[in-house]
Amino acid sequence: xxxxxxxxxxxxxxxxxxxxxxxxxxxxxxxxxxxxxxxxxxxxxxxxxxxxxxxxxxxxxxxxxxxxxxxxxxxxxxxxxxxxxxxxxxxxxxxxxxxxxxxxxxxxx
Amino acid sequence: xxxxxxxxxxxxxxxxxxxxxxxxxxxxxxxxxxxxxxxxxxxxxxxxxxxxxxxxxxxxxxxxxxxxxxxxxxxxxxxxxxxxxxxxxxxxxxxxxxxxxxxxxxxxxxxxxxxx
Numbered sequence: 001x002x003x004x005x006x007x008x009x010x011x012x013x014x015x016x017x018x019x020x021x022x023x024x025x026x027x028x029x030x031x032x033x034x035x036x037x038x039x040x041x042x043x044x045x046x047x048x049x050x051x052x053x054x055x056x057x058x059x060x061x062x063x064x065x066x067x068x069x070x071x072x073x074x075x076x077x078x079x080x081x082x083x084x085x086x087x088x089x090x091x092x093x094x095x096x097x098x099x100x101x102x103x104x105x106x107x108x109x
Numbered sequence: 110x111x112x113x114x115x116x117x118x119x120x121x122x123x124x125x126x127x128x129x130x131x132x133x134x135x136x137x138x139x140x141x142x143x144x145x146x147x148x149x150x151x152x153x154x155x156x157x158x159x160x161x162x163x164x165x166x167x168x169x170x171x172x173x174x175x176x177x178x179x180x181x182x183x184x185x186x187x188x189x190x191x192x193x194x195x196x197x198x199x200x201x202x203x204x205x206x207x208x209x210x211x212x213x214x215x216x217x218x219x220x221x222x223x224x225x
Binding site for chain 2: 031033040041042043044045047048060061088090096098099100101102
């Protein structure tokens with residue numbers, strides 16, 4: 001299967017701590033995206049990193065991409081209770097995206 | 110960014126019946142994507158819908174079970190036919206967002222389907 005693997009599957013942290021989740025994939029990609037999903041609703045696009053980029057920031061989010069290892073990480077700094085959600089990576093080869101297995105993040109107030 | 114209105118948000122259906130899910134986008138888009146998310150799982154692409162042509166289905170999904178319409182560049186429907194409890198999932202539509210310079214896809218809010 002092309003599906004990416006994310007780890008950890010679940011993560012529980014205290015408010016104010018940083019959260020790191022990782023995504024590994026199997027095939028060459030054009031770009032990699034991270035999405036957040038609250039309570040089984042629609043996904044919200046967080047950040048896109050292209051295959052020729054190594055690091056990208058957006059607010060409290062920091063994404064890295066290592067194409068030699070076929071892996072990416074998402075760091076959320078100074079987490080808040082509102083960050084509680086599932087986070088998915090999605091990789092693009094051609095016109096469609098393949099989603100990873102997801103990390104369920106719980107931020108405790 | 111683009112806004113997608115997806116309806117219904119949830120439904121409980123009897124086995125053997127069909128449900129049609131609608132997605133309306135506030136801008137014209139070439140391709141619309143339909144995903145299924147089974148309980149506790151990731152998203153799986155069902156099909157890609159292009160205006161004016163038949164949808165392209167992924168392995169494991171067939172037109173008879175998931176017929177798709179794409180009458181114009183802002184609208185699409187997905188029908189889940191002859192439902193069984195195994196079809197209980199969240200169904201999501203998605204488009205490549207034409208209004209986001211950095212790229213990325215916008216999703217509808219999802220349809221939570223329970224088949225009893």
